[in-house]
Amino acid sequence: MKIILAEDDPIMRSGIETFLKSQGHQVEAVGTGNAALQRCRETVPDLILSDVKMPEMDGLSLLAKLQEEGISLPVIIMTAFATVEDAVLAMKNVAEDYLTKPLDLEELKIRIQKIQQKISLLKENRELKKRLRAWEIPEIVGVSKPIREVLKKISSVAKDADVAVMIYGESGTGKELVARSIHALGERSQRPFLAVNCAAIPDDLLESELFGYRKGAFTGAYRDKDGVFQEADGGTLFLDEVSEMSPRMQAKLLRVLQEGQFQVLGSPSQIRVDVRIIGASNRDLKQMIETGNFREDLYYRLNVVEILLPPLRKRPEDIPLLIEHFLNGRRTLIFPEATLEVLQKYPWQGNVRELENLVRMLQATTEGDTVHPEHLPEKIVAGASLSALNWKELWKKKDFQAALHQAIENFEREFLGHHLKKNNLNISQTATAINLSRVSLYKKIKQYDLLSDDSQ
Template identity: 40%
Template sequence: MTDAHTSPIRGRILVVDDQRNMRATTALLLRAEHHTVFEAATGEEALAQLAGGSIDLLLTDLKMEPMDGLTLLRRALEVAPRLQVIMMTAFGSIESAVDAMRLGAYDYLTKPFKESELRLRVERALERSHLQRDVDNLATDFNQRHGLSALVGGSAVMRDLSTRLRRVAQSDATVLIHGESGTGKELVARALHAHSRRKVRSFVPVNCAAISEALLESELFGHAKGAFTGAVKARRGLFEEADGGTLFIDEVTETSPAFQSKLLRALQEGEVRRVGESTALRVDVRTVAATNRDIELEVREKRFRQDLYYRLNVVALRVPPLRERLEDVPELAKHFLERSNARSPKPKRLSASAVAHLMGYNFPGNVRELENLVEQAAALAENDELLPEDFPLRQGRLTPSHGTPSVAFLDGQGGGGRLPSTGPTLAEVVEEAERHAITQALERHGVDLARVADELGVSSTTLWRKMKRLNLRPPPEPARE
């Protein structure tokens, strides 16, 4: 019985040769191996087939008329960049076959070739094709879970953050992420990685505040066997683990000046030295750091090295606190509840009064606090619909913001009651948020309603309808001289 893990990979193969007998014989041999085989007599015919279907492997002759194999190779990789290509060439044209591999071909076969050689080269090419597909699927899955879609919220500040993130992701520039605790700085770092060219390699996070100073150097740089008590064997550091990928250094301001000096050297030189070793190792790492402190104040107070600050702060991203994007609260609350419902046999739903109640709170704990509140309410609520009274706080009363009427919550220590909600309805809260967002966009773009609609992420028709309902008008055009 054949082991499923060792059985040959079957693929969809396109054979291109202007010599009919050679093309037919090659296709026949491949079909005998249970591959799905297509044939083409010219480069143009091959390109048409590549554009119309999913081909794993292109097997093409080098010397053809009117389009030769090298030209077909270039144009085929433009149509299907992940395509594996094997070039078939006569014995005297090996140099051209090597040129083809420089252009992106996977391998070449010298005519006349043996059936066993054809089978081996094709099997290896298909293994690479399927491996690449697995890598792409993993990257796609990572992007779906950690990409921009993970940054929930359509507020203007979040759209600005997403735009800036998308621009910097394609570079290898070091990024420093600022933001209060609980705003989602690691989510932003993962989104940077997911949209970068390094997404197929590792994303390695480390929280400096969670590791003692004595162990942090070993954790990041690794150590040699016997470097210190307990180092019973050599260990790679996180810089090495992240080689080719992204290293996320969270709470970087929690480190000592001595460690900061070593970190600066690693970033400047692009190499690390394991504790207890004298040989430096080259690493190719994109560094993203984060802090919830005022790092410029830390620099002025001499608690953080100025040279390291400049090394880290090549591009700065600020993650806004939740109180600056309260219009995202309904979407975030729904997101967290859906995630909770996926793990629960009794799904819950949010009432409009509960959402309006949450939007009247300034969330000192930011998104993490909202997530905790939603999960706690979903776990403890007796009814299927979550109401304002299902959202108790751990520390006393709700703090109102932006003039929203407050709803008093007791801390629950004595099992006290709650005052009835006197806040606005959900419709009123949403209407006010829309009015605020449209008004600000109009102030920025004036009569250019196309840009206003684009910034707000709606169609021009929807924008006009909302402006009419809210009795908003664009500012007058500036007077012409």
């Protein structure tokens, strides 16, 4: 790595410089923050290692100046003055890391290695997004650690054109987008990509959809029809909500995965195909195996590599970027910090799809160019006020009964929404699981609009 070392103590500077060079790094050592800033303007280092207390310009001022001039570089701050204030200020000014003197050189080595890994991952992600844009695949937006890990997994698994993949994630997290990305980046990209939602097609029709049929195979079969397995030959078949397949269809799918061939309905012959299978589910297949609702042998055929998509509530730092992405090319709106804070606290049961729908609605209904918290739907504001039971917001209320009422409402919304999703939106099953009458549960569902498209 190219490293600029800013340290006013000549002995300390020389010692650190010698150590870094022994690790194979290119090091330019300077004695002031001004000198470090000037070198950053002239060259492009990979990392700055800066002392806090220096003459002319200290390390914190250097951080602020870099940010002001739009110079985006990882910075490790080091100081002999190990105050909490220094640490907080450094991190607020986007320092990458913070070390105290006397330096532990092994610890410094580890911290630099972590930054190297992060730089490498970000570079790989940028290249991946560039390739996806070339294939006109919608961009996977985000800088959070969970999304960076997903992008890394996509890049890795796309290199093996045959391995089966299972994508897990709640509704609205972008499972099909990930599947399309894997296909577009792999050797099969010139061949078809077909998607089937197994939950949306009745069992008897699903068999025809997957395997096709011959004329006269059943009443209404007036002509031959190829199934998606045959149409996707050489390419990728995405089976969304594969967990909703009946036991009979699970057995048929297993046979195709084992033998690489299938029988068309109404035909005595077998058809051999070469198809990559990518499955997806919002349910826990291991749990379904334990309850006898999913075949264990099929699970191991599908779940060779698994990708876990994080729900939006687990990556709130990506929300401003997603909003900017959804606004692109359409009416521009300004989302002040107060509005973003509300949106980042909201639990987003409908995930990215729900956020996109909200942005579209605000573009159509907001008067003026700025979206203030009062412009947000009441459901969003209420859900944010006690997401994760935000007690601090409640404590600000002076009326006990009002605070209690809000606490109960938010708890009910979170609790019932969680268990409905866990039970695949089955009201009877959910009511039994949480020991609540079906009538009472249905009333609460209507009260909180828990079965709306956005809540799913």
